[in-house]
Amino acid sequence: MRKILIPIIVVLCAVLFVACSNSNAQKREAEQQNYNDTASVEEVDTLADLDIDEDTYEMNGITFHTYKASDGDEEYESFAELILPVPNGDKVLEKILRQLLPEDIDINNIQGYLDMTYAPVEASATKSSDDDEEEIDASTIWRIEPVLVLDKYLVMETVDGYMDQFMAHHDILQSTIVFDRTTGEVMTRDDMFDDDADWLKIARKFRESANEDLGEFDGSDFADPDGFLVDEVFNRGDFYFNNDSLFFVYGPYEINYAYGFDVKMGVSKQWIKPYMNKENYLYKYWFGK
Numbered sequence: 001m002r003k004i005l006i007p008i009i010v011v012l013c014a015v016l017f018v019a020c021s022n023s024n025a026q027k028r029e030a031e032q033q034n035y036n037d038t039a040s041v042e043e044v045d046t047l048a049d050l051d052i053d054e055d056t057y058e059m060n061g062i063t064f065h066t067y068k069a070s071d072g073d074e075e076y077e078s079f080a081e082l083i084l085p086v087p088n089g090d091k092v093l094e095k096i097l098r099q100l101l102p103e104d105i106d107i108n109n110i111q112g113y114l115d116m117t118y119a120p121v122e123a124s125a126t127k128s129s130d131d132d133e134e135e136i137d138a139s140t141i142w143r144i145e146p147v148l149v150l151d152k153y154l155v156m157e158t159v160d161g162y163m164d165q166f167m168a169h170h171d172i173l174q175s176t177i178v179f180d181r182t183t184g185e186v187m188t189r190d191d192m193f194d195d196d197a198d199w200l201k202i203a204r205k206f207r208e209s210a211n212e213d214l215g216e217f218d219g220s221d222f223a224d225p226d227g228f229l230v231d232e233v234f235n236r237g238d239f240y241f242n243n244d245s246l247f248f249v250y251g252p253y254e255i256n257y258a259y260g261f262d263v264k265m266g267v268s269k270q271w272i273k274p275y276m277n278k279e280n281y282l283y284k285y286w287f288g289k
Contacts, residue, residue: 055153056086060149062181063088069114076164078140080114085154095184100144100156100177121198147176148242152285153187154179155240159251174251176238188277190238192282197275200226203233205272206248206265234263241282246272 032065055066057198063086070079087107097107105113107138156179161172178187186269193202207229247266269286276283 059146060151062086062093062146062149062154064146067111067114069111069118071118072120073139076137076139078118080118080142081145082110082143084110084147090183092112092184096154096156096179098180099184099186100158138164141172147240150181150243153182153241154181161230162279172252174238174249176240176249177239187281189234191277192280193275194277199230199234202267202272202275205267206233209267210263210265242271244269246282 010143057064064083065086067082067084068080070077084097084100085093086098094107101107110229112136119142123185141159143157143159146158149155158175158177159172180187193199206264233248240247240249245266250263251266252262257288271288273283280285
């Protein structure tokens with residue numbers, strides 16, 4: 001009898017050990033899933049860094065082409081790099097393209113315009129008079145590129161201005177533009193939130209997600225720090241969104257004269273949902289009617 005009980009006890013112990021191991025594994029898997037769900041809700045993306053190897057490529061149904069030109073100056077090189085949608089007979093994409101480019105550009109000869117505008121620099125002529133104003137040596141920069149290509153919306157970023165590469169002086173204008181892919185219209189932040197939304201709470205949430213380089217905002221230099229915070233978030237910069245989050249984007253010096261770098265703030269759609277206007281296009285895009 002004893003010889004029979006020993007194998008039975010061994011088998012039962014093995015079964016209990018496997019059951020406990022599976023239970024612990026399932027528990028760890030569930031905990032990890034809960035963590036991932038939380039992380040995905042709070043995750044904040046930044047502007048996409050596109051790794052482009054060829055001049056033409058496709059992203060989510062839209063063909064893009066890269067146009068480049070440079071004046072070739074060794075010290076102060078001015079250049080343009082435009083990554084633009086190719087209409088291919090699509091009137092909506094043509095409308096978007098015309099809104100991204102100056103009116104004097106023939107959208108059928110963009111490269112020709114760049115080659116003419118950024119022609120190689122010729123040797124400067126000797127000044128005829130000491131009274132002539134000295135020109136500022138600086139590099140001009142013009143860049144347009146896609147940030148996100150969603151099923152219904154296209155987000156483009158434009159950068160234009162000049163930069164002194166040897167001194168801390170530059171004037172760069174940066175914009176993030178959201179286009180409706182079905183109409184070609186530019187989308188705005190108007191009526192995105194309810195009129196009675198808690199603006200300060202929303203502003204603080206956005207501010208928490210800003211670049212770590214900004215540090216903590218203590219408001220010590222402002223008579224109305226909360227008022228400044230609301231103004232900082234809602235009345236400056238541009239916006240864009242993906243399928244999960246809303247972002248406010250600021251170019252160098254837009255937040256503060258000392259912040260010479262891009263600033264991005266964002267929150268998840270689940271967090272911002274209670275404060276949104278349910279009739280706004282973004283609410284309907286995210287959550288349906």
